[in-house]
Amino acid sequence: MLLATWNVNSIRARLPKVLGWVEKRRPDVLCLQEIKCLDEHFPREPFEALGYRCVTHGQKTYNGVAILAREEPADVLRGLPGEEEAGARVLAATVGGLRVINAYVINGQEVGHAKYGNKLRWMGVLAGFVRGQLASHARLALVGDFNVTFDDRDVYDPEAWRERILCSTPEREALSAVVATGLHDGFRRFVSEGGHYTWWDFRTRGFLGNRGLRIDHVLLSEPALADCRGVEIDLAARQGEAPSDHAPVLATLA
DNA sequence: ATGGCTTGAGTGTCAAGA
Numbered sequence: 180m181l182l183a184t185w186n187v188n189s190i191r192a193r194l195p196k197v198l199g200w201v202e203k204r205r206p207d208v209l210c211l212q213e214i215k216c217l218d219e220h221f222p223r224e225p226f227e228a229l230g231y232r233c234v235t236h237g238q239k240t241y242n243g244v245a246i247l248a249r250e251e252p253a254d255v256l257r258g259l260p261g262e263e264e265a266g267a268r269v270l271a272a273t274v275g276g277l278r279v280i281n282a283y284v285i286n287g288q289e290v291g292h293a294k295y296g297n298k299l300r301w302m303g304v305l306a307g308f309v310r311g312q313l314a315s316h317a318r319l320a321l322v323g324d325f326n327v328t329f330d331d332r333d334v335y336d337p338e339a340w341r342e343r344i345l346c347s348t349p350e351r352e353a354l355s356a357v358v359a360t361g362l363h364d365g366f367r368r369f370v371s372e373g374g375h376y377t378w379w380d381f382r383t384r385g386f387l388g389n390r391g392l393r394i395d396h397v398l399l400s401e402p403a404l405a406d407c408r409g410v411e412i413d414l415a416a417r418q419g420e421a422p423s424d425h426a427p428v429l430a431t432l433a
Numbered sequence: 434a435t436g437g438c439t440t441g442a443g444t445g446t447c448a449a450g451a
Contacts, residue, residue: 188450189440213450215441240441241449286451289435326451345451378451381438392451424439424450 180275181206184322184395185416185427186283186378190214190221190245193423198225200416206429207249208274210281212324214243221245238267244281244323248274259304265297269305271312277403277432278316280309282323290347298326302353310360319400320432321362324425326394327354329364332373333393335385345394358398365397365410365430377412378425386417397430406433 183206187193190211201209209231214221216237223233226247236257237243244267246252252272259269268283282305287298313319327350331337340346358364366375376391385391397410408431417426 192440213440286449288449288451324451380451383437394451421439 180208180277180432181429182208182210182277182279182320182322182397182432183427183429184210184212184281184324184397186212186324186395186423186425188213188215188423188425191216192421194222194225196416196419196421196423198229200413200427201226201229201231201247204413204429208277208279209247210270210279210322211245211247212243212281212283214245215240216243234270234272236267236270242266242268242283244268244270244283246270246272246274246279246281248272250274252279259301259308262301262304265301269308273316276318278312278319280312280319280321282321282325284324284326286326287344287350289344290342295344299349299353302350302357306353306357306360309357309362313361313400317400318402319362320403320430321357321398322396322428322430324395325354327351328392328394329354329367333376335374335376335390335392340392345392361400362398363401363404365399365404365407366393366412366428368404368407369410375412376426377428379417381424395425395428397428399430403432407431408433
């Protein structure tokens with residue numbers, strides 16, 4: 180099974196790009212973040228024509244998540260219970276015996292900002308949700324845009340980013356608490372050196388100099404990790420005409 | 434240099450992203 184996650188930064192603005200990528204890579208499950216549209220505006224027909232079912236948890240203008248799968252997603256859950264205020268950021272479904280949780284973590288804007296406090300609190304709620312899901316689904320993948328780096332290997336200029344948003348110690352501790360529910364960073368199962376990123380700033384043309392951050396993750400439970408044969412960041416998808424600022428991350432599971 | 438770029442909203446120019 181090929182499991183992928185991609186922050187597409189608007190599914191409608193990215194439609195030809197995402198369709199072409201899906202045709203080429205043929206993932207079994209694709210988790211999208213920042214679809215930035217209501218459920219009724221999600222372009223499901225072209226994906227269905229390629230053989231995919233689409234489950235969405237959309238929102239006007241901001242946020243929004245979707246799961247595309249080659250088989251019908253089951254036991255779909257939309258949103259973190261009690262966290263409707265934070266927007267459409269979580270979508271869970273079972274596909275091919277794998278419990279898939281698709282998450283778009285709050286950005287937080289700046290360390291100390293009210294949104295930053297909300298991010299840390301919300302990640303605690305996410306950890307509780309994941310713990311509950313793991314109790315009934317041993318084979319589980321939590322994937323998405325976490326807006327947090329694990330450590331300095333995930334940062335192109337660690338000193339410039341020291342204790343800044345996406346890199347602060349409390350954010351990293353909150354991410355560790357999510358992982359401590361019983362998950363593992365899939366990418367680090369295979370790659371230990373730094374310099375591998377999933378997001379590059381448009382404004383500084385960060386991709387040209389590989390000035391990026393690794394903030395999109397595939398987190399796997401023990402049984403899922405045991406089946407994992409590799410995790411790849413698809414840099415080609417970050418290039419070309421009108422790319423998202425994020426690259427997709429793909430995990431191959433037995 | 435709180436900018437640089439991109440998107441969605443909606444026709445002016447913000448808010449938000451990370």
